C-alpha cells in the first residue's frame with residue numbers, strides 16, 4: 001500500500017472555490033479521517049484524489065506517482081484507488097461473489113479463492129458469496145462494498161461516509177469490522193465523515209476541514225485535548241467555554257482556579273473544559289458546590305446541567321458522568337474539574353483570537 005500526498009490543492013465548481021490550497025499527507029498503512037460539516041468539501045476532496053474531479057491547482061501523488069498536477073492527469077481507472085460510496089453501490093444483478101470480483105481480470109469465476117479470502121477479511125461467512133445484494137442487511141452490503149474495493153489490492157482506499165446510512169448499532173459494528181479489515185490488509189485509507197465520534201474512534205489521524213481549509217490535523221487524542229481554538233474544540237465534541245484569567249500555570253474562571261496546560265500565556269483567556277472533566281460528588285466534598293437543573297440519562301452515561309456554581313447565580317454548565325452516578329434534579333452536589341484545562345488567549349496579543357463575545361457554554365451535537 002502507498003502514501004498519499006496532497007499539496008496546495010485548490011478546487012471548486014464554476015466560480016465557487018470549495019478547497020483553498022489544502023495540504024494533507026496520509027502515511028502508508030494508516031487511516032486519516034477528514035471531519036467536516038455539510039458542504040465543507042469532503043466529497044470534493046475524495047473525488048479529486050480518485051480522479052473524478054479536476055483541481056484548479058496543486059498536486060496529488062499516490063505512492064510517489066503524481067496523478068494530478070501541472071500538466072499531469074491520470075484517469076481514475078489507472079490510479080489504483082478503491083472507492084467505497086455512502087450507499088455501497090453494489091450491482092443488484094450480480095451475486096456477492098460477482099460484485100467482489102468485478103474489478104479483477106476476467107474470467108471472474110477464477111477468483112473464488114480471493115472472494116472467500118475477502119469475505120473472511122470483512123467478517124462475512126463464505127455462504128454469502130452466492131447471495132444477491134438484496135438478501136443482505138445494509139451493514140453486510142457495506143462490508144461487501146469494502147471487499148470489492150479491496151479486491152484488486154489498490155494502493156489507496158477512499159471511504160465516503162460509508163456508515164452514515166446505517167442505524168447506530170449496525171454502524172458501530174460495521175465501522176469496527178471495516179477498521180479491522182483495513183488494518184489486516186495494511187491499507188492506506190481516507191475516510192470522510194461529519195461524525196466526530198466516528199472520526200476519533202476510526203482513524204490514526206483526524207483532519208478537520210472547514211470553509212475549504214484544514215484547520216487542524218493530528219492524532220485523535222491530541223486534537224481532542226489540544227484543539228487549536230474554541231471553534232475546533234466544538235467540532236470535536238462538547239466544550240464548555242468560560243471567560244478566564246491565566247496567571248503562572250493556573251486559570252481563574254467560573255469553575256474556580258484550575259491548572260492550565262503548559263504554554264498558556266498569562267492574561268485574558270477563553271477556558272475550555274470538556275464535560276467529562278467535571279466530576280460530581282457529595283455536596284461540600286468537591287471544589288465548589290452546584291445545583292442540578294436537569295439530567296439527561298443515556299444508560300451508560302448522563303448529561304447533567306448545573307448552575308448556582310459556588311453559591312452564586314451562574315449560567316448553566318454541562319457535566320457528563322457515568323450513568324450510575326447520575327444525580328437527581330434540584331440536588332445540590334460537589335463539583336471538581338480534572339485538569340489541566342486548555343485555554344485560548346483572547347485580545348489583541350492572541351495568535352488566534354476567539355470572539356470576545358463567546359458564550360459561557362457551547363455544546364456540539366452528541
Ligand SMILES: Nc1ncnc2c1ncn2[C@@H]1O[C@H](COP(=O)(O)OP(=O)(O)OP(=O)(O)O)[C@@H](O)[C@H]1O
Nearest residue numbers: 013014018036037038039040041042043044045194
Ligand atoms: N457538481 C457540483 N456542482 C456545483 N457545486 C457542487 C457540486 N458538487 C458539490 N458542489 C458544492 O460544493 C460544496 C462542497 O460540496 P461537497 O459535496 O464536497 O461537500 P461535503 O463536505 O461532502 O458535504 P456533505 O457532507 O453534505 O456531503 C457545496 O457547497 C456543494 O453545494
